[in-house]
Amino acid sequence: MVSVVPRKPFRRSFLRERTCIFLLQRPPLFLFLFVFCTLLVRFTHVLNFHATWKEASEIQVRLDLPFAPFTSTETVHIPGTSTLGFSRIYVLNLVTRTDRRAYMETLVRSLNLDVHIVPALTPASSELLPYRHLLHERGWLNVGGYLREPELACWGSHMKIWSDVVASNLSSALVMEDDVDIEWEIEEIWAQLQKGLESTTGLDGWDIVYLGHCFNKAGPVLYRSMYTTRNGGQVVHSIREARESFCTHAYAVSHRGAMKLLRLLRDTDRSVDWALNRRRRKAHLRLLSVHTPLIIQLRKSADNPSDVHPGDMRSEERPEEELIESTASHFKL
Structure with a gap:
C-alpha cells in the first residue's frame, strides 16, 4: 500500500x-x-479628470449651453434619504466660505436631505471671460440698471446650475444658496403643496417656484392648504403667482424653466433676480411663490457678510421673515 x-x-x-x-x-x-x-x-x-472635463465640454457644445455642466470633481455629494420630490437639490457655495459650507452640511444632514454642493463662480473665474462685455454701471439718469462683477458672478453661478439641469435631463431641481434656514417640517409641508401644485398647473406647468423670497408682490392664490404641525398647531400655506419676487436664495426650477432661462437670460443687463422679473412680463415665464416661505435667508451682519455686496446690510430693511419652526434654532446651529 x-x-x-x-x-x-x-x-x-x-x-x-x-x-x-x-x-x-x-x-x-x-x-x-x-x-x-x-x-x-x-x-x-x-x-x-481630463476625460470627465472633455465629456462635460462636449455636452455643453452639443446642447448649446452657455456654461459646461458640473464635473464629478467639482461637486460634493451629501447623501440623504430625501430630495423633497425634486430630481436634485443644489447648494451654491463659494469655496472660500468654508464656514457657510460647514453650516449647510450640518443643516441638510439634520433634515436628512440628499444634496449636491456646487462651487459658485467668482469675478476671477475663467468661465466668465466670454461674458465680461455684459458688465456696466448705471445708464443715463440711472435707467438700464447695472451689472457689476459680483452680480455677473452670481448670474453665472445660477446659469451654470440651469445648464447642469438641462445637461443632466432633470425634471426639476431645488436651488439653495449657502446662507439659509429651512422649515423643520419642510418635507411634509412641501409634499402637501406639491400635490396641489401638480393638480393646479400640471407636472410641468411652471418654470420657477420660490420656496423663499423677499419683497414679493404676491398675486392670485392658486392653491391653499391647511397643515397640522407635529405640535398639533394648524398653519395655512398657499401657492401664488409671483408678481415681483426678488432674491434667489431658494427656488425650484423645472426642466422647461431651465431651458427658458438659459435662452432668455443669456444676455442680461441686470442682476439675476431683477432679470427674472423683467423676463416674466415679456416672455411669459410662469413664476410662483410659496407663502409663508419654507426657506428664509439669514440676516446679513458683520459675522455673516454678503458675498455679492460685501458691507451691504440692506437685508435689515426687509420685512421680518419667520419659519414655523427653524431647523437652525432646533439644532442650535
Whole structure:
C-alpha cells in the first residue's frame, strides 16, 4: 500500500514575506517600483479628470449651453434619504466660505436631505471671460440698471446650475444658496403643496417656484392648504403667482424653466433676480411663490457678510421673515 503524504497548503503570507525580503535587499529596484507606481496612479487620475472635463465640454457644445455642466470633481455629494420630490437639490457655495459650507452640511444632514454642493463662480473665474462685455454701471439718469462683477458672478453661478439641469435631463431641481434656514417640517409641508401644485398647473406647468423670497408682490392664490404641525398647531400655506419676487436664495426650477432661462437670460443687463422679473412680463415665464416661505435667508451682519455686496446690510430693511419652526434654532446651529 502506497502512503500519500499530504501537501502543505500554500501560504500567501510566505510569498509576501519573500517578496518583501527580495525588494529590501535591492534598494534601487524598490525605489524604482515605488516611484513608478506613484506616477502611474497620478497619471491615471489626470486622465480620468481630463476625460470627465472633455465629456462635460462636449455636452455643453452639443446642447448649446452657455456654461459646461458640473464635473464629478467639482461637486460634493451629501447623501440623504430625501430630495423633497425634486430630481436634485443644489447648494451654491463659494469655496472660500468654508464656514457657510460647514453650516449647510450640518443643516441638510439634520433634515436628512440628499444634496449636491456646487462651487459658485467668482469675478476671477475663467468661465466668465466670454461674458465680461455684459458688465456696466448705471445708464443715463440711472435707467438700464447695472451689472457689476459680483452680480455677473452670481448670474453665472445660477446659469451654470440651469445648464447642469438641462445637461443632466432633470425634471426639476431645488436651488439653495449657502446662507439659509429651512422649515423643520419642510418635507411634509412641501409634499402637501406639491400635490396641489401638480393638480393646479400640471407636472410641468411652471418654470420657477420660490420656496423663499423677499419683497414679493404676491398675486392670485392658486392653491391653499391647511397643515397640522407635529405640535398639533394648524398653519395655512398657499401657492401664488409671483408678481415681483426678488432674491434667489431658494427656488425650484423645472426642466422647461431651465431651458427658458438659459435662452432668455443669456444676455442680461441686470442682476439675476431683477432679470427674472423683467423676463416674466415679456416672455411669459410662469413664476410662483410659496407663502409663508419654507426657506428664509439669514440676516446679513458683520459675522455673516454678503458675498455679492460685501458691507451691504440692506437685508435689515426687509420685512421680518419667520419659519414655523427653524431647523437652525432646533439644532442650535
